[in-house]
């Protein structure tokens with residue numbers, strides 16, 4: 001019997017060691033990891049520069065509290081600021097906490113309370129971010145939700161226009177809905193949101209927790225579009241596996257988060273922030289994301305080619321290294337069969353296979369993965 005709350009339907013695999021794109025299980029089986037710990041290990045398992053930065057910090061000290069000055073926090077905040085064009089950073093421990101900070105800041109800065117989010121969105125599991133999430137299954141059984149959230153269909157201009165009014169503090173959106181099935185936002189929708197936010201004095205919050213830190217081929221996914229958010233949130237890829245989140249906002253919002261208005265004991269922990277600093281140095285360095293874009297295009301076209309006759313496959317879509325394969329049937333069986341073949345992938349909703357490889361994946365590893373996917377999805381076709 002397990003002493004853990006059964007909050008996860010776990011796979012029948014226990015990792016022993018992991019390096020690069022590979023996980024070796026305690027049973028001695030080798031897996032190619034196209035999950036990256038759910039979009040976390042953008043530099044792969046055991047990345048040397050992250051490990052070195054963490055070990056160096058461990059040798060100095062690993063916690064002192066935010067009563068002290070921290071040049072690692074300052075340097076890392078500067079990198080996030082330079083990469084996003086937004087001047088002020090708050091460090092948290094997770095994605096949900098980064099979104100909590102964004103929700104609180106938007107309400108305090110505007111003096112208003114309503115927040116518009118999208119159906120099929122995912123913003124976290126805390127009490128506020130669960131309410132922000134536009135999926136019933138996340139909220140079932142928890143009683144009445146916070147009432148300040150309003151949900152609109154994704155990429156529906158008219159519904160968004162109708163939802164934003166004088167009581168709206170913010171619109172919170174994902175550029176690519178990750179958990180919601182790999183749906184990519186369109187420019188006219190962003191234009192509409194931006195125009196109506198400005199008209200009503202509402203802030204635009206972009207949840208970049210899954211899409212950020214190079215995942216889509218730009219430092220942040222909003223940079224594929226013509227849009228200027230007021231706040232973005234980051235987590236997953238930021239620490240390459242060390243727990244950290246960040247809320248990054250316009251400098252003019254800084255006055256609303258003064259001493260006493262928000263905080264976190266562990267937020268900005270030096271070990272996690274030293275990992276983040278090493279991650280940002282690696283991912284934002286000259287040429288790295290250009291190569292990511294190239295490999296992501298290689299993956300997408302290899303998939304399109306391999307699956308062009310697979311009757312099971314409805315659509316392949318995504319942005320950069322965030323790819324969804326929508327199938328005709330429930331994909332849980334495919335996940336299990338791919339595991340048998342030695343390939344780990346995720347789902348996003350019942351019918352979408354989700355690929356989130358590390359950005360360091362090689363073309364050879366992509367070729368191996370695509371062969372396995374082709375084998376499993378093609379077999380289904382003939383059943």
Ligand SMILES: *Cc1c(COP(=O)(O)O)cnc(C)c1O
Nearest residue numbers: 094095096122123124178209210
């Ligand atoms: C994973 C995720 C979150 C929640 O992050 P946690 O670190 O699990 O709290 C929020 N928003 C998006 C878009 C995510 O993908």
